[in-house]
Amino acid sequence: MALPPVTTGMAVTFGLVFAALALFVSEKLPPDVTAIGILVALAVLEPLTQVSPAEALSGFGSAATLTVLAMYILSEGVQRTGIVERLGLFLGRITGGEERRVLAATVSTTGLSAGFVNNTPVVAVFIPMVTDLAEQAGISRSRLLMPLSFAAMLGGKLTLVGTASNLIASDLAVDLLDRGPIGMFEFTPLGIVVLVVGIVYLVTVGRWLVPERVAVDTDLTEAYEMEDHLSLVTVREESPFVGESVHEVQEVIDGDEEVRADLLRIERDGEGVIAATTDRIVETGDALVVRSTLRDLNRLVERYTLRQLPREVVTEEDLLGERGQLVEAVVLPDSDLVGTSIGESILTRRLDTTVLAVKREGELLREDLAERRLRAGDTLLLQTTPAAAQYLTDTDDLALVREPKRPLGFDEVEPEPLSDRTPIALATLAGVVLVAALDLLPIVIAALAGVFVMLVTDCLSTRQAYDAVSWNVIFLLAGILPLGMALQRTGGAALVAALLAEVSAFVPTLVLLGLVFVVSGLVAALITPVAMTVLMIPVAVDTASRVGADGFAFLLAVLFAGGAAFATPIGYQTNLMVYGPGGYRFTDFTRVGLPLQLLLAVVVTVGIAVLYGV
CATH class of the missing domain: 3.30.70.1450 (Regulator of K+ conductance, C-terminal domain)
Structure with a gap:
């Protein structure tokens, strides 16, 4: 099988792809800024990339981008009802403090929730719940937080609206295959199998592999080595x-x-x-x-x-004082604090808060903090006040790792009353899912209609709706989608597909499908599932056509690989969120996540063959 010739346009497009990959991995620029730079380059180099300025901007109006935007708002509406917090309290009451039951309840509840509600706020809410559960049960929180993140990633593949990469895959299915958008529950049977296999792994093999990095009842000053x-x-x-x-x-x-x-x-x-x-x-x-x-x-x-x-010796108690709290908090991916120096941030300028130490990617920072710029996933040790801590969590800048005032024993905790808008918010989300599932309206229209209902019924204010959107993800999506277009038009995707198709001379199609899953999963672990999905689906579909296989089967392999970026803490934002609080090292994710990723390569490959055909 002859390989297509390498053209100048193809070389330029590959150059942009490699530049994007290098910037994504090195984090020299935020991913959304990189994506906008790529968008501009594609338009400026139109004669070579074959992407016009109008097409370079088309990502902002794509159905996938608008649906992701709408789902962020719908998730926020459900989040503000208090229903997720009640799930956490219920989880605490039924487990009885036994480690395996705590772990099983944590991953099951998180996985199911993440199928319908954006997994970032789910994990943000569950981090303090799970930390308190661990404290109550006498378990290191390290044993629960990584499984919490992995379960959220697995649950995102239960429905079409589970993650942004699912929605991108649905859009690309329309463009690349002779079919309509992916149905709301079209891949749910395989998603259930993947979630069940993942949960079984996490409560058995994973439980043995996850390290105990943070000792139980550790004084915070000891945990951050502040002596x-x-x-x-x-x-x-x-x-x-x-x-x-x-x-x-x-x-x-x-x-x-x-x-x-x-x-x-x-x-x-x-x-x-x-x-x-x-x-x-x-x-x-x-x-x-x-x-x-x-x-x-x-x-x-x-x-x-x-x-x-x-x-x-100065202990945690010595730092409290009147109206004082010592708390751990994670900087959320969409926080306004990201990119600001600690000395110039709202923390020190307006909130009477002192940052004592920062955990970042396994490193402990305690000196020259004022000049350091905050990053998503940083875990901060803060000396603050209850009012300041509440303000920062209400504005979704930080997620507390441990609720400072929660008593041990969840039976003693009286949950906050549910919002009187709870039935409306839950019914709206259910209505969006049902309308899209019955194909009564395109999912983007159903989701936007749900946003309209939540706004006019005061489930959310307009400001809360705008604040709920992860604008960095929206700009990443809009900027990276045209790069996939350039890969297709210049023949770059066809070249990579031809190289993969050469492998089919030596292995069966089923093995080639598994190889696409493994490669896609490893790429996702380095550059985020969203970017991977845009780049890999055209390659996967073209590969399928060259070997006479079903393009939808290969598309599904990439889609599920986007939820299997377990091998590094940087591949998915929920991994970053638990990295610091769990006290993990980079290699901990590889040790626990890579075997799960390889296990799912087999499960997904066989599952696609049995349920959808190859």
Whole structure:
């Protein structure tokens, strides 16, 4: 079988693909910014890429993009009813604290929820629930958080609306195959098999492989290894700090170029107050909790006539004070905090919150934090107030890892009352699914109609609807879709498909189908399932036509591979969300996720052959 010749247009398009892949993997630019850059390049290079400016912009008006946008809003409407939190409390009450039951209940509930509600908010809500479950049961939360993310990914393949990549696949099915859009429940039978197999793996083999990275009942200062960065000092009578307010003292320290330190708490006569929330005047004998390196501490003590208490270990309790909380929180993918430096963020400027440490991709950051820019998935150790913590979670900037006020024993917890709009929100989502399933309206129209109903019935305000949308994903979608178009028109997809088809001379078609799944899954683990789906489906469909196989079967292999990006923490945003809270290392995802990915390669390949034919 002869390979098509490599043209200049094909080479340019491949160059753009490799540039996009390099930027996605290196994270030199946010993925959505990369996608917009690719969009512009495709239009500017129209004679070579064969994508006109109008076609380069067509991604913004595609059915997939608009449906994803609408489903974010519908998910938010359901989320605000409080029904997901109640599921978590119910889960806590029925498990009885036994580890295997806790794990099975966690992954089952999460997987089923993610089939209909966007899995990012599901995981955001379940992180504190699961952490509390682990604490109640005496289990390391590391044992539950990775399975939580994997289950959310698996559940996304239960229905067409489970993930954005499903909707893209449906759009591409119309363009590339002689058929209509994928039905709402068309691949649900295989999705159920995949979810069941995944759950069985997670509660058996996966349970044995998932490491215990965070010990039970670990003090937060110990978990973040703060012992060399937190100290207790007292104010001597001759100290220049005497008579100054706490804020003035901090300003003096900030103005000293040779000392870098932060005041965290001031204590007098057994009463402690968070430094960021008070204007208290410093007096002789006051005890100050300071965050600094040992070198800076020595300079601070010497310059400002303080006395260090070397034998005093600063614990979590020492950082609380009146109206204070010490919390862990994850920066969500769509947070306004992403890209802002800690020193200039709303945390320090307006919310009386101090970032004590950051967990990022297995690394623990505790120095020079003010200049560091926050990333999605960063786990922050915060000294804050209840009001500030509530504000940040309400605005969907952060997800708390552990609810600071939740008592042990879920029977003692009274859930918040459900919204009076709960029946409307749930009925609206069910109506959208039913209308699309019965093919009464295209799914994009059904979803937009659902958004309209939620807005006019006050399930959501207009602002909440706009805030619910992951605009970075929308721009990623709109920017990357034309790249798939260029691959098809220049013959790039045909060239890759021809190379894959050459393999068919040595292996059966079923094995080739499994190879497409494995390759797609590994690509998704590096560049996100959305980008992988756009790039791989044209290749998979062309490969099928060259070997005389069913193009829909190969499309399904890519679709399900998009939900199997388990091998790295960077492939899917829910993996990033549990990376820090679970204390995981990069290789933990490979150890637990790669065997599951290979197992599903067999299950999906055989399942497609049995249920849909090859």
